[in-house]
Amino acid sequence: MTAEPDLRAAVAAGVVGSEESFRSLLSAIVEVARSIFGAKASSILLLDPETEELVFEAVVGEGEDTLLGTRFPAGTGIAGWVLATRTPLVIEDVHNDPRWSRDVAEGTGYVPRGLMAAPLLHEEGALGVLSVLDRPEQSLFTLQEMELLGLFANQAAIAVDLLLKARAAERLLAGDGELGVVARLAGAVDALEDERREAGLRLLRDLADTFGTGA
Amino acid sequence: MQDVTKHGWDAGQAALPAWSLPKDAVDRIALPHDWPERVTRDWALGGSTGAGVSVCILDSGVDATHPLVGELASAVVISIGEGDEIVAEEDGEGDVSGHGTACAGIVRRLAPECSISSVRVLGSSFTGSGTVLLGGLRYAIEQPFASVLHELADTAYFKRTVLVASAHNMPVESYPWRFSSVISVGSHEEPDPLDFFYNPSPPVEFFGRGVNIQVPWSGGRTLTVSGNSFATPHISSICALVLSKHPELTPFQLKSVLYLTATNVGGGNDR
Numbered sequence: 001m002t003a004e005p006d007l008r009a010a011v012a013a014g015v016v017g018s019e020e021s022f023r024s025l026l027s028a029i030v031e032v033a034r035s036i037f038g039a040k041a042s043s044i045l046l047l048d049p050e051t052e053e054l055v056f057e058a059v060v061g062e063g064e065d066t067l068l069g070t071r072f073p074a075g076t077g078i079a080g081w082v083l084a085t086r087t088p089l090v091i092e093d094v095h096n097d098p099r100w101s102r103d104v105a106e107g108t109g110y111v112p113r114g115l116m117a118a119p120l121l122h123e124e125g126a127l128g129v130l131s132v133l134d135r136p137e138q139s140l141f142t143l144q145e146m147e148l149l150g151l152f153a154n155q156a157a158i159a160v161d162l163l164l165k166a167r168a169a170e171r172l173l174a175g176d177g178e179l180g181v182v183a184r185l186a187g188a189v190d191a192l193e194d195e196r197r198e199a200g201l202r203l204l205r206d207l208a209d210t211f212g213t214g215a
Numbered sequence: 216m217q218d219v220t221k222h223g224w225d226a227g228q229a230a231l232p233a234w235s236l237p238k239d240a241v242d243r244i245a246l247p248h249d250w251p252e253r254v255t256r257d258w259a260l261g262g263s264t265g266a267g268v269s270v271c272i273l274d275s276g277v278d279a280t281h282p283l284v285g286e287l288a289s290a291v292v293i294s295i296g297e298g299d300e301i302v303a304e305e306d307g308e309g310d311v312s313g314h315g316t317a318c319a320g321i322v323r324r325l326a327p328e329c330s331i332s333s334v335r336v337l338g339s340s341f342t343g344s345g346t347v348l349l350g351g352l353r354y355a356i357e358q359p360f361a362s363v364l365h366e367l368a369d370t371a372y373f374k375r376t377v378l379v380a381s382a383h384n385m386p387v388e389s390y391p392w393r394f395s396s397v398i399s400v401g402s403h404e405e406p407d408p409l410d411f412f413y414n415p416s417p418p419v420e421f422f423g424r425g426v427n428i429q430v431p432w433s434g435g436r437t438l439t440v441s442g443n444s445f446a447t448p449h450i451s452s453i454c455a456l457v458l459s460k461h462p463e464l465t466p467f468q469l470k471s472v473l474y475l476t477a478t479n480v481g482g483g484n485d486r
Contacts, residue, residue, distance in 0.1 A: 075338045081275055081312035084337050084344050086389060087381060089314070090441035091432075140427050141441045143404055 019170065022163035026058035029159060033132055033152045034060050037145065040112070040134035043067065044120070044156055045079055047128050054079055054129065057160070062112070062133070079117055079129045086126050088118035088149060090141050113137065116145070118153035122161045130156050217318070217451035218271040218355045219377040219458060248463055254475040256409075256482040260456035265326025267462065268455040271355045272322070272448075273348065274315030276306055277333035283320045283431035284331075292335040293351040301350035301359070303334075310433040311338030317430035317440060318448040325408055325452035329459065352378075352391075364391050372396035372466050377454050381447040382419040393418050398454070398470065402426055402446040405478075411453060413477035421473060423449035 026044050034042035041061030045054040053071040074080050082089050092114040112133040120128040130153045135141070189200035236244065251258050269288065279287045292306040310316045319331050336351035337344065352367050353359055356376050361367040368391050371378050380392035382399045392399040402425025403412055412422040425446030432438045450473075457472055458464060464472065476482035 076311040078312055078314075081314050081337065085381075085444070087383065087444050088442055089444065092439040093436075141439075143402060143426060143441075146402075146441065 019163065019166045022159055022166055023058065025159045026156065026163065027060065029152060029156045030058045030060045030130070033130065033149075036148065036152075037116070037132050038136050039116075039132045042130070042132045044160070045083075045129045045131065046120075046160060047074055047083060047126065054083070057128070057163075078115060079131065082117045082119050082129050083126050086119045086121060088116070088146060088153070090114075090116045090146065092135075092141070116141075116149050118149045120153055120157035120160050122157045127157055127160045127164070217322070217379045217448060218273065218352070218371070219268060219379060219451055219454045246463070248461070254472060254481065256476040259472050259476045259482075260409075260453065260460060263326075263456040263460040265322075265329030265452070265455040265459045268326070268329045268459045269332065270322050270326070270329050270451055270455050271332045271334055272315055272318050273334045273336050273351045273355060274318055275312040275337040276308060276310040276315050276335035277319040277331070278310040278313075278316040278431075278433045279333075280309070281316055281320065281431040281433070281435055283437070284316060284323055287319075288330040288332040290333040290335070291354065292338075293347050293354060295346055295350065301353060303350075303354045306333065306335050308335075308338075311335070313433040313436075313438075314444065316433050317438070317445065318451075320431035321408075321428065321445065321448040322452045322455070325449065326455040326459070329452075329455045365394055367391075368394045368396045375465060377458070377466050377469060379447055379451040379454060381442075381444045383443070396466070398450060398473070400425075400443060400447045400450045402441070402443050408449055409453065410478045411450060411473070411482075412479045413474050420470075421450055421477065422446065423453070425449070 030042040030044055033039075039061070041059070041063055043056055043060070043063070044058040046057040047053075048055055048071070051071070052074045054074045056067040056070045059067045074083055078089065078091060114134050114137075116132040116135065118130050119126045120130060130149070132149065135145075185204070189197065189204060192200050276292070277284060277287055277290060279285070279290065290306040291303045292308065294302045294304070296302045315333060315335070315337075319333070322329065322331055334351045334355050336348045349362075349364055349367070352364070352371075353361055356367060356371045356374065358367060358370050358374075361370055368378055378391065378397040380397050380399055382392045382401045383389045391397050399418060399420050401414065401419040401422045403410065403422040404426045405424060406427075408424050408428075410424060414420055414422060423446035425443055426441045428440055428445050429437055430440050430445065453473070454469060457469060461472070474480055
């Protein structure tokens with residue numbers, strides 16, 4: 001990641017809100033998705049690129065007490081397929097599929113019969129998977145529902161992108177990474193008062209000019 | 216994605232002029248078979264079983280022990296070696312998600328006598344999956360040195376290997392389905408597995424059956440599934456049926472036959 005987007009992310013996160021707000025947004029998205037489809041549960045899984053695992057980032061309905069933060073390998077299973085191929089998928093009567101059980105149902109006691117899953121796509125990357133579990137059994141699936149699922153996934157992807165930026169900004173402001181010093185400097189000047197603050201800002205402007213940023 | 220391969224009538228063997236057509240060579244490019252005045256679906260694939268055609272499934276692997284899939288001609292898994300080379304090894308794992316098994320089941324049902332092989336491009340590692348897909352295609356098309364996906368798709372087209380790829384229904388730039396040398400597939404909701412539609416608004420070229428389909432799944436299950444990725448093996452199977460009956464067709468001619476026999480063109484009239 002280059003320095004400038006990091007700083008931009010830091011500033012944007014400071015203006016727009018905190019990690020908690022974005023998490024609430026994700027929760028709201030899965031809540032609406034569950035409600036619109038009349039499903040028993042809905043969840044958002046995020047890819048942790050370092051461990052190549054999928055992590056439950058938002059869960060509503062069955063499993064909401066136990067699944068949050070749970071991880072499983074991203075390379076296999078149905079969610080893994082959706083993520084790797086970036087293609088939505090609908091599967092019904094999945095309760096007997098051992099892989100499915102291992103992915104999600106393990107330890108929760110909840111074994112879904114059906115699953116709709118769409119990738120969370122942002123720019124060139126697949127960030128995670130939106131799942132809707134157990135639509136009403138009596139209704140046949142339609143392409144309109146697939147489209148609706150895609151719309152929800154797009155909205156969720158934007159929220160996830162903001163969440164990831166907020167996390168990056170948080171790390172930056174906490175002093176991790178090479179730009180930590182910039183954040184600390186900005187924080188220090190921001191804490192000054194009156195003339196000392198003016199002087200601090202002037203110094204920063206001169207520094208910016210010296211480095212040719214024209215800021 | 217499926218790769219329907221058939222080396223039938225070979226243009227190379229006819230000693231044709233490669234890049235131009237001299238006057239005295241016109242007779243030599245006469246097509247080996249007469250085309251009917253009207254290309255019907257019955258002419259195209261009536262009575263065909265897919266015999267003689269190889270369908271290669273590039274996906275999550277195929278569970279050959281499932282009774283609705285049956286024997287595979289071969290199964291390999293693609294990975295990236297330490298020196299970034301493409302490694303193809305015999306795949307003992309079967310299917311890492313169930314999806315490839317579902318696709319193989321659809322092909323087996325519609326074109327029962329075609330030969331099915333599996334090239335697993337998923338599951339060996341999550342990162343670099345694009346490189347693994349490229350490697351899988353190189354392996355399937357037998358072009359170990361092509362480095363660019365687009366070039367590979369064109370090479371397949373000229374080698375008479377038909378690439379059938381699922382189109383994305385989400386707003387993302389993705390390949391290879393957008394290449395014009397590939398047959399790209401979206402979904403329709405009709406129940407007849409042999410129904411398919413030509414799309415006059417590309418880039419998606421054809422719609423195959425893609426909703427509420429009973430398929431075999433890994434672990435010996437049978438599930439009901441929906442998605443463009445299940446419409447793809449329907450169109451692959453239809454290609455296999457046509458190529459089995461008309462092995463002389465080039466990918467261009469095959470696409471022409473698909474167009475002429477699509478349900479919304481001429482194919483809906485002769486059933």
